[in-house]
Amino acid sequence: MQKILSGIQVKELDAQHLKLSGKSSLELMEEASKAFVSWFLEQEFSIESPVQIAVGGGNNGGDGLAIARLLTEYSYSVFILKCFDSADKLSSDALFNFNKLPDSIQVLEFVDWDLPENGILIDAFLGVGLKGDLRPDAIKIIQRLNEFVGTVISVDVPSGLASDEISRGDIVKADFTISFAFPKLSLILPEHAEFVGELVVLKIGLLGEAYEGLHSSFYYLENHDIPALHKTFNRFSYKGDMGKILLVGGSPGKMGALILCAKSALRTGSGLVTCHMEDSERFIVQTAVPEAMASWGLIPNPEFYDSVGIGPGWGTENRVRLLKQFLQDFKKPIVIDADGLNLLARNPDLLPLVPKNSVLTPHIGEFTRLVGKATNHLERLELAKRFAMDNELILVLKGANTVISLPDGRQVVNSSGNKYMATGGSGDVLTGMITSYLGMGYAPENAALCGVFHHGMAGEIASKSKRRSLIASDIIASIPDTYIQLDIS
Numbered sequence: 481m482q483k484i485l486s487g488i489q490v491k492e493l494d495a496q497h498l499k500l501s502g503k504s505s506l507e508l509m510e511e512a513s514k515a516f517v518s519w520f521l522e523q524e525f526s527i528e529s530p531v532q533i534a535v536g537g538g539n540n541g542g543d544g545l546a547i548a549r550l551l552t553e554y555s556y557s558v559f560i561l562k563c564f565d566s567a568d569k570l571s572s573d574a575l576f577n578f579n580k581l582p583d584s585i586q587v588l589e590f591v592d593w594d595l596p597e598n599g600i601l602i603d604a605f606l607g608v609g610l611k612g613d614l615r616p617d618a619i620k621i622i623q624r625l626n627e628f629v630g631t632v633i634s635v636d637v638p639s640g641l642a643s644d645e646i647s648r649g650d651i652v653k654a655d656f657t658i659s660f661a662f663p664k665l666s667l668i669l670p671e672h673a674e675f676v677g678e679l680v681v682l683k684i685g686l687l688g689e690a691y692e693g694l695h696s697s698f699y700y701l702e703n704h705d706i707p708a709l710h711k712t713f714n715r716f717s718y719k720g721d722m723g724k725i726l727l728v729g730g731s732p733g734k735m736g737a738l739i740l741c742a743k744s745a746l747r748t749g750s751g752l753v754t755c756h757m758e759d760s761e762r763f764i765v766q767t768a769v770p771e772a773m774a775s776w777g778l779i780p781n782p783e784f785y786d787s788v789g790i791g792p793g794w795g796t797e798n799r800v801r802l803l804k805q806f807l808q809d810f811k812k813p814i815v816i817d818a819d820g821l822n823l824l825a826r827n828p829d830l831l832p833l834v835p836k837n838s839v840l841t842p843h844i845g846e847f848t849r850l851v852g853k854a855t856n857h858l859e860r861l862e863l864a865k866r867f868a869m870d871n872e873l874i875l876v877l878k879g880a881n882t883v884i885s886l887p888d889g890r891q892v893v894n895s896s897g898n899k900y901m902a903t904g905g906s907g908d909v910l911t912g913m914i915t916s917y918l919g920m921g922y923a924p925e926n927a928a929l930c931g932v933f934h935h936g937m938a939g940e941i942a943s944k945s946k947r948r949s950l951i952a953s954d955i956i957a958s959i960p961d962t963y964i965q966l967d968i969s
């Protein structure tokens with residue numbers, strides 16, 4: 481997994497990397513710009529779309545100038561919007577690329593810019609070199625850039641966004657942010673989602689020895705990390721190997737949550753799924769999910785199950801005794817979600833009974849009730865880290881970039897998923913997936929990472945054809961495609 485570095489560390493990395501690799505910063509700029517252009521070409525933006533590139537005086541602007549030159553090689557009409565006073569204000573690498581601009585590129589003073597109705601705006605005004613509060617001239621430029629109605633693509637970070645803290649005020653609102661090497665911490669904070677748009681991270685040769693030497697407790701979970709986290713099964717495997725899991729949840733009017741959870745566990749690969757619920761509701765499960773078994777009345781024998789998932793749609797009335805008994809009887813890691821978490825929040829004496837390395841999956845509301853209130857997401861992530869370490873639990877804080885806090889202090893930021901997944905039942909699907917992996921004998925950390933990643937990826941696949949019409953069942957229906965696309969048998 482790739483480490484996520486802070487803005488200050490990026491500076492350190494740059495200097496160290498150049499020293500150790502013998503590469504020049506100009507070579508690195510060319511590499512970053514080429515990676516950007518490869519991504520740009522993959523999007524198949526119309527060649528008719530004029531491309532405006534807002535260029536600042538630092539190396540972010542230098543990237544923009546190199547991108548401009550490279551894009552003309554692919555017949556795009558490119559305009560440079562000068563957001564710096566004069567060439568003598570440019571960094572040396574930016575100046576080099578300014579002088580290499582082909583004559584076909586028109587260079588406009590920012591003040592002379594007539595906002596076009598459409599097209600593409602590449603924002604290479606300010607990158608990670610932003611220091612302190614924005615100066616008034618920069619604020620004016622950003623406000624103007626935000627009046628553009630076409631597609632806005634920010635280079636490395638949306639201009640005006642600070643790398644390591646919560647930013648407020650004037651920041652470019654991008655449709656896409658194309659960040660180099662690894663995401664900067666601020667790009668994954670929900671407070672910045674409206675500025676970052678869709679985040680794309682492009683690999684550049686910055687990740688050698690110098691990068692290895694820098695410490696961070698934040699990691700980024702991507703496609704290529706996933707296959708190694710999975711267990712493999714052979715042709716002698718039988719349904720018992722694929723795990724026997726118990727899902728406890730549902731209540732009158734909320735049986736859908738348990739059903740989604742069960743279906744998702746089955747699609748994830750569980751061999752045997754049993755749902756435990758109130759007597760009155762058992763027919764619903766038996767009808768909706770014929771592959772699952774139903775249990776009601778007496779508490780099922782925990783010895784029989786490889787893992788347990790508790791909470792979806794469960795309600796909190798008269799549940800404490802049952803939850804306590806599960807926690808006492810079941811010694812292996814379990815998954816706790818939704819009302820299971822609300823019960824823990826109201827009965828903190830139960831927390832020490834939760835088996836070590838269990839996976840808790842709160843959304844922000846549940847997190848606040850269970851762990852505490854934070855004034856911003858950075859603070860919340862710090863609370864999450866402490867909670868996971870102190871209680872030796874895995875805490876999956878759900879959101880646009882779900883963060884998995886591990887008992888050893890690492891915090892893993894998920895890269896899959898999108899805005900269309902914010903729909904009822906999406907969390908129940910995740911609970912089914914993680915419980916399923918635990919039941920298959922995955923180490924709890926791998927179960928949480930695989931569950932979160934495949935869940936997000938299934939949502940991405942489903943939303944290609946569903947967009948805002950996406951419902952939780954569509955995520956379940958796309959789980960098989962995640963295995964196919966990642967070549968997992």
Ligand SMILES: NC(=O)C1=CN([C@@H]2O[C@H](COP(=O)(O)OP(=O)(O)OC[C@H]3O[C@@H](n4cnc5c(N)ncnc54)[C@H](OP(=O)(O)O)[C@@H]3O)[C@@H](O)[C@H]2O)[C@H](O)CC1
Nearest residue numbers: 509512537538539540607608609610611613614615618636
């Ligand atoms: N290591 C990498 O990953 C690579 C990074 N690249 C790109 O480089 C930028 C970082 O470049 P840097 O030159 O360090 O800084 P920026 O271009 O982001 O910013 C410097 C310019 O910003 C102006 N500035 C700074 N603070 C303010 C402010 N408060 N208000 C207004 N303007 C501000 C500054 O102006 P000065 O007059 O103060 O000097 C500069 O003009 C990184 O983000 C990547 O895009 C490489 O190209 C590839 C490898």
Ligand SMILES: [K+]
Nearest residue numbers: 603606637639
């Ligand atoms: K930028």
